[in-house]
Amino acid sequence: MKRGGSEAAKRQAGESAATVVEDGAVVGLGTGSTTAHAIRALGEAVESGLDVQGIPTSYQSRELAREVGVPLTTLDDASPDVAIDGADQAANGDLVKGGGAAHAREKLVADAADRLVIVVDDSKLADALSVPVPVEVLPDARTPVAARISELGGEPDLRAAERKDGPVVTDNGNLVLDCDFGTIDDPVGLATTLSAIPGVVEHGLFVGMADELHVGSADDVTVQRFD
Numbered sequence: 750m751k752r753g754g755s756e757a758a759k760r761q762a763g764e765s766a767a768t769v770v771e772d773g774a775v776v777g778l779g780t781g782s783t784t785a786h787a788i789r790a791l792g793e794a795v796e797s798g799l800d801v802q803g804i805p806t807s808y809q810s811r812e813l814a815r816e817v818g819v820p821l822t823t824l825d826d827a828s829p830d831v832a833i834d835g836a837d838q839a840a841n842g843d844l845v846k847g848g849g850a851a852h853a854r855e856k857l858v859a860d861a862a863d864r865l866v867i868v869v870d871d872s873k874l875a876d877a878l879s880v881p882v883p884v885e886v887l888p889d890a891r892t893p894v895a896a897r898i899s900e901l902g903g904e905p906d907l908r909a910a911e912r913k914d915g916p917v918v919t920d921n922g923n924l925v926l927d928c929d930f931g932t933i934d935d936p937v938g939l940a941t942t943l944s945a946i947p948g949v950v951e952h953g954l955f956v957g958m959a960d961e962l963h964v965g966s967a968d969d970v971t972v973q974r975f976d
């Protein structure tokens with residue numbers, strides 16, 4: 750799926766992030782069109798002799814890693830030294846993720862990693878988070894969770910599949926509500942509230958998790974670091 754800014758800007762960010770991966774590292778492989786550039790760059794590095802193992806966060810990233818020759822492992826067998834992943838919006842190091850419905854596994858892998866490196870093109874930067882927050886819900890929880898989101902002042906929208914009638918079903922067999930809260934003034938508070946709703950598997954707010962942001966433009970990349 751193609752989203753966000755130019756492919757050149759995504760490549761700048763993805764290839765920059767791949768350079769942080771050291772020999773012998775275990776790498777969390779995020780999902781999406783920007784991270785795909787990092788995975789491809791890792792594949793080339795492996796071909797040149799780099800020793801890495803990847804932990805995929807989705808069917809998509811697993812298939813791409815296999816295609817480009819990145820050896821794979823799991824969270825049962827290894828702990829990531831670094832995770833590389835994309836974002837739908839970034840503001841002051843906080844993120845909205847889940848445009849590809851992979852945010853539950855992405856958060857799991859990011860949390861397990863010693864270092865989270867986020868790759869975005871410059872169209873994703875904002876002063877405050879304001880894009881709809883993807884909320885993965887158990888199939889039976891779709892209506893009650895939507896009601897709770899509305900009570901919180903959000904507008905929930907069941908994500909529809911693009912090429913068939915019916916909803917998107919995540920790699921975990923769940924549904925996604927894209928929840929519009931307008932500008933999010935208190936990401937920590939909203940993240941805590943969403944996590945406490947029964948039936949919510951995971952939401953796409955990643956607050957205070959990113960260690961580095963690699964921001965690509967058409968011909969350059971800048972790196973922001975967060976403590």
Ligand SMILES: O=C[C@H](O)[C@H](O)[C@H](O)COP(=O)(O)O
Binds near residue numbers: 781836850
């Ligand atoms: O579920 C998908 C992920 O959170 C992606 O990392 C995010 O949507 C960004 O994807 P892209 O790089 O394709 O814009």
